Amino acid sequence: MLRLVKVEDVVRIPPDKFGEDITKVASEVITEKYVGTLSPDLGLILAVTNVEVEPEGTIIPGDGATYHRAIIELLTFYPMVNEVATGIVVDVKKIGLFVNIGPVDALVHISQVSDERMIYREELGVLEGEETKVRFSKGDIVRGRITAVSMSRPSVLKIAMTMRQPGLGKVASG
Numbered sequence: 001m002l003r004l005v006k007v008e009d010v011v012r013i014p015p016d017k018f019g020e021d022i023t024k025v026a027s028e029v030i031t032e033k034y035v036g037t038l039s040p041d042l043g044l045i046l047a048v049t050n051v052e053v054e055p056e057g058t059i060i061p062g063d064g065a066t067y068h069r070a071i072i073e074l075l076t077f078y079p080m081v082n083e084v085a086t087g088i089v090v091d092v093k094k095i096g097l098f099v100n101i102g103p104v105d106a107l108v109h110i111s112q113v114s115d116e117r118m119i120y121r122e123e124l125g126v127l128e129g130e131e132t133k134v135r136f137s138k139g140d141i142v143r144g145r146i147t148a149v150s151m152s153r154p155s156v157l158k159i160a161m162t163m164r165q166p167g168l169g170k171v172a173s174g
Contacts, residue, residue, distance in 0.1 A: 001083060001102060003076050004049065005042055008069065011053065015064040022068070026053040030072055040151050043078030044103055077103050079149050079159055086171060089140045092127055094120045097136055099144065099161065106159035108144055115164055134170065141172040 009030070017025045031048045038044050050073035057066030079085070079101070087101035097108040110118050110127065117130040126137040136142070144161035145168060151157055163169045 001077055001079055001085065002046075003043070003078050005074050005076055007042070007072050007074060009072055010067050011051075011070045013057065013066045013068060018066075022053050022055060023051060026068065026070055027051045030070065034072070034074060038151055038155055038157055039076075042074065043076040044157055045074050045076050046103060047075040049073045049075050079104075079106075079146050079157075081146055081149060083146045084143060084168070085146060085161070086141065086143045089136060089138055089142060092120075092125050092136065092138055094122070097127065097142070099142055101159070101161075104157050104159060106144070106146070106161045108142070108161045108163055112144075112147070112160075112162040112164055114169065136170060137173075139173075140170055143168050143171050 011026045011029050013022065013025055027048060030051055034045045034048060036045065052071040054069045057068040059066055085101040087099040087106065089097050090100045090105055091098040096110040097113060098105045099108055113127055113136060114129055116132060118127045119130055121128050126135045128135050142163060144163045145165060146159055147162050148160040
């Protein structure tokens with residue numbers, strides 16, 4: 001899920017930052033540009049861990065800034081289908097469980113919570129097994145397998161999970 005990736009880019013150093021440490025300025029500019037963005041190739045970018053900037057840049061006529069090539073190391077969250085993840089239930093709704101698996105919440109649809117039929121108990125805020133009476137509530141630690149990842153819009157990451165297989169399901173009560 002978490003990956004360290006290296007990318008190459010050109011960073012614009014504005015004229016008001018001339019004279020400052022170029023690596024520090026480039027790191028700030030790159031952090032503002034990348035962190036929190038979603039890329040189909042990289043996933044959700046969480047942090048800039050390292051920046052190597054060429055000291056000599058290029059000036060483009062009409063723009064007083066300098067442009068420098070940079071090698072950037074990024075920490076990204078890239079969930080993959082069939083990957084097993086452990087997380088904390090952050091919300092229980094009629095539709096299913098919302099499970100925090102790092103920087104995002106995944107949905108475990110009510111039909112994918114367990115092999116048995118689950119009933120939503122609104123007054124308790126839990127999903128309960130019809131026969132076994134096992135309960136899933138906010139704060140529970142669960143393990144599931146990612147079944148779908150959608151990055152359809154530029155800033156929206158949706159993850160669906162299942163817990164209907166051996167070894168998956170409730171790990172601990174919250």
